[in-house]
Amino acid sequence: MSVRDVIIVGGGPSGLSAAIAAKQRGLDYQVLEQGVLVNSIYRFPPQMVFFTTPELLEIGGLPFVSPYEKPTRAEALKYYRKVVDIYDLQIALEETVVSVSREHESGGSGESGWSDGSGGPGGSSGSGGSTGSGGSDRSGGSVGSGGENHVFVVETRSARGVRRVRHARNVVMAIGYYDHPVMIGVPGEDLPHVHHYYGEPHPHYRQRVVIVGGGNSAAESALEMFRAGAHVTIVHRAAALKSTIKYWVRPDIENRIKEGSIAARFGACVTAIRPTSVVLQECRDARAADGARAPAAGASRSRADGASAGLAEDRMDRERAEAGTSQPSGPEDGARVPGEGAREFRPSGPAEELPADAVYLLTGYRADADLLCRAGVALNDREAPVHDPETFETNVPRLFVAGGAIAGVDTGTIFIENGRFHGEKIVEVIARRG
Numbered sequence: 001m002s003v004r005d006v007i008i009v010g011g012g013p014s015g016l017s018a019a020i021a022a023k024q025r026g027l028d029y030q031v032l033e034q035g036v037l038v039n040s041i042y043r044f045p046p047q048m049v050f051f052t053t054p055e056l057l058e059i060g061g062l063p064f065v066s067p068y069e070k071p072t073r074a075e076a077l078k079y080y081r082k083v084v085d086i087y088d089l090q091i092a093l094e095e096t097v098v099s100v101s102r103e104h105e106s107g108g109s110g111e112s113g114w115s116d117g118s119g120g121p122g123g124s125s126g127s128g129g130s131t132g133s134g135g136s137d138r139s140g141g142s143v144g145s146g147g148e149n150h151v152f153v154v155e156t157r158s159a160r161g162v163r164r165v166r167h168a169r170n171v172v173m174a175i176g177y178y179d180h181p182v183m184i185g186v187p188g189e190d191l192p193h194v195h196h197y198y199g200e201p202h203p204h205y206r207q208r209v210v211i212v213g214g215g216n217s218a219a220e221s222a223l224e225m226f227r228a229g230a231h232v233t234i235v236h237r238a239a240a241l242k243s244t245i246k247y248w249v250r251p252d253i254e255n256r257i258k259e260g261s262i263a264a265r266f267g268a269c270v271t272a273i274r275p276t277s278v279v280l281q282e283c284r285d286a287r288a289a290d291g292a293r294a295p296a297a298g299a300s301r302s303r304a305d306g307a308s309a310g311l312a313e314d315r316m317d318r319e320r321a322e323a324g325t326s327q328p329s330g331p332e333d334g335a336r337v338p339g340e341g342a343r344e345f346r347p348s349g350p351a352e353e354l355p356a357d358a359v360y361l362l363t364g365y366r367a368d369a370d371l372l373c374r375a376g377v378a379l380n381d382r383e384a385p386v387h388d389p390e391t392f393e394t395n396v397p398r399l400f401v402a403g404g405a406i407a408g409v410d411t412g413t414i415f416i417e418n419g420r421f422h423g424e425k426i427v428e429v430i431a432r433r434g
C-alpha cells in the first residue's frame with residue numbers, strides 16, 4: 001500500500017507553509033483542500049483589505065509586494081497562487097476530508113483509486129471509527145509522542161461526490177475555522193434572507209438590513225451597505241462596538257451612528273428572526289455580553305489595529321468583562337460610548353420588532369470540532385484541540401494541528417501572521433522522527 005509521509009488537510013496559508021516545509025525536507029506529502037486554493041481568503045468579501053501588512057502574510061520566504069500598506073484580498077489570492085507555482089506544491093483541490101482514522105500498518109488495505117461513491121476500501125464510513133485513545137472525549141488526554149505503529153486512513157469526497165481513501169504516517173489538520181459560523185440559536189436563523197457571510201452591498205440597495213455583531217465584520221459591512229443605499233441597523237449585545245475595530249474604520253462607523261445614518265441597538269439580543277423582521281430583547285448583562293461564551297461568541301485579538309472582519313468576540317473584551325473592567329483605557333478605546341444615533345436598548349414593550357429584508361449574523365466562526373473529535377482528538381474547555389504547544393502534536397500520536405484549527409473558541413488568537421510558522425515546526429518533528 002502506498003503510505004505518504006504526511007497528508008496536510010487544508011490549503012490555506014498554514015497548510016501551504018507546512019507543504020513548503022515538507023517539500024524542502026524531501027518528505028512525500030499531499031495537501032487536500034476541499035475548495036479552491038486558500039478557500040477562506042477566496043470567500044472573504046471581495047473588497048476586503050487585510051489589517052496586516054504584506055510581509056506578515058508571507059510564507060516560504062517569498063516576498064509579498066504590494067503598493068499598499070495593507071494588502072487587498074485580490075493581492076493575497078495572487079500571492080498565494082504564485083507561491084504554489086514557485087514551489088510547485090502538490091495539492092488536490094475540491095477534495096474534502098470527511099474522516100481521519102487509524103489502522104495498524106499490517107492491516108492496511110492500500111490507497112484506493114477513485115471509486116464510485118460507495119466508499120473506499122478500508123475507509124471508515126465517515127461516522128467516526130477512530131481507533132485508540134481520545135475518541136470523542138472532550139475531557140483532555142495526553143499529547144502524543146509519535147510512538148504508535150499505525151497509519152492514518154484519510155477518507156475524502158470530491159466536489160462531484162467521488163470518494164477516495166488515502167494513507168499517511170502523519171496528518172496535519174490545517175482546516176482553519178471559517179467554514180463553521182457560530183449560530184446564535186434563535187428561531188428563523190435558517191430563513192433564506194439570513195446570512196452568516198457578507199459579500200457585496202449592491203443586492204441590498206433600498207433594503208432594510210439588520211446586522212448582528214459588533215466587530216469589524218459588522219462595522220465594515222454596515223458602512224458598505226449604507227453607502228450602497230441600504231437602510232442599516234446594527235444590533236450588538238454589548239454596550240458599545242468592540243475595541244478591536246480597525247482604527248481607520250472606527251471614526252467612520254461611530255460618526256455614521258452618531259449622525260443617525262446607520263441605526264444601532266446596543267445591549268440588545270435577537271430572540272427571533274421572521275420573514276420580514278427581527279425581534280429584539282434587552283440583553284441582561286450588556287457589559288459582559290461580549291465575553292459570554294455562547295451563543296454569539298467569537299474570536300479575540302489583542303493588537304491595537306483590530307481584529308479581522310468576521311471575528312466576532314474579542315478576548316481582551318472578554319477578559320475585561322470577566323474582571324468587571326469593561327471600560328478600556330487605551331486611546332484606541334476612547335470613543336466606546338455609543339453615538340447619539342445609537343441607543344441603549346430600552347424596550348418599550350416586551351420586545352422590539354425591527355423590519356428586515358436581509359439579516360447578517362456576523363457572529364464569528366469555529367473550527368470543525370466534529371472532524372477533529374472523530375479522529376480521536378481531545379478538546380479542552382475552550383474547544384481547542386489538546387496539543388503540545390512546541391510540536392503541535394495532539395493526543396493522537398502523529399496527528400498535528402496547525403493555524404486557525406488550534407484556536408477553539410479563541411479564533412482571534414491565531415492569524416496568518418502566527419499560524420504560518422506552525423507547519424515548519426511540525427515538519428521538523430516529522431522529519432526528525434523519520
Ligand SMILES: Cc1cc2nc3c(=O)[nH]c(=O)nc-3n(C[C@H](O)[C@H](O)[C@H](O)COP(=O)(O)OP(=O)(O)OC[C@H]3O[C@@H](n4cnc5c(N)ncnc54)[C@H](O)[C@@H]3O)c2cc1C
Pocket residue numbers: 009010011012013014015032033034035036037038039040041044045048049050051052095096097098174175176177178179308309310311368371402403404405414415416417418419
Ligand atoms: C474576514 C477576515 C479577515 C482576516 N484578516 C486577517 C489579516 O488581515 N491578517 C491575518 O493575519 N489574519 C487575518 N484573518 C485571519 C486569517 O484569515 C486566518 O487566521 C487564516 O486564514 C488561518 O489560516 P489557516 O490556513 O489556518 O486557515 P484557512 O485560511 O481557513 O485555511 C483552511 C483551509 O482548510 C480547508 N478545509 C477545511 N476543512 C477541510 C476538510 N475537511 N477537507 C479539506 N480541506 C478543508 C478550507 O477550505 C481552507 O482552505 C482574517 C480572517 C477573516 C475571517
